[in-house]
Amino acid sequence: MTPRLVFREQARAELLAARDWYEERAPGLGLEFVRAVDAALDLITRMPEGFTALSGTVRHAVLRRFPYSILFAYDTDQVIVLAIHHHRQKPTRWQDNPG
Numbered sequence: 001m002t003p004r005l006v007f008r009e010q011a012r013a014e015l016l017a018a019r020d021w022y023e024e025r026a027p028g029l030g031l032e033f034v035r036a037v038d039a040a041l042d043l044i045t046r047m048p049e050g051f052t053a054l055s056g057t058v059r060h061a062v063l064r065r066f067p068y069s070i071l072f073a074y075d076t077d078q079v080i081v082l083a084i085h086h087h088r089q090k091p092t093r094w095q096d097n098p099g
Contacts (some may be wrong), residue, residue, distance in 0.1 A: 002045050003075075003077055003078050004077060004078040005078070005081060006079065006080045007081045008080065008081060008082055008083070010082075011082055012085060015084045018033060018084060032065070036063045037068075037070065040061045040063055040070050041079075044061055046078055048079055050073040051072075059072055059095050067087040067088065068086055069084075070083075088096060
């Protein structure tokens, strides 16, 4: 069974902000960013243990082409997307706001 995908509110806001930023730079680039996120999420839901552990149950998947990682936690029922993290941001920023 494929685990359910759940986004923290903060992660969803980060995804939308990054998409909008890329789209402002070049039409269609925002869509390519979202496609890269979707491809990574597909792999995460199929093989969550295949990604590097960061801290406890938190793992991360590095996006292709874009300087972002998806930070997530999982159990047998769900994958929780904790952050869409830009590589130039403070590494533990996602922990600062648990919302």
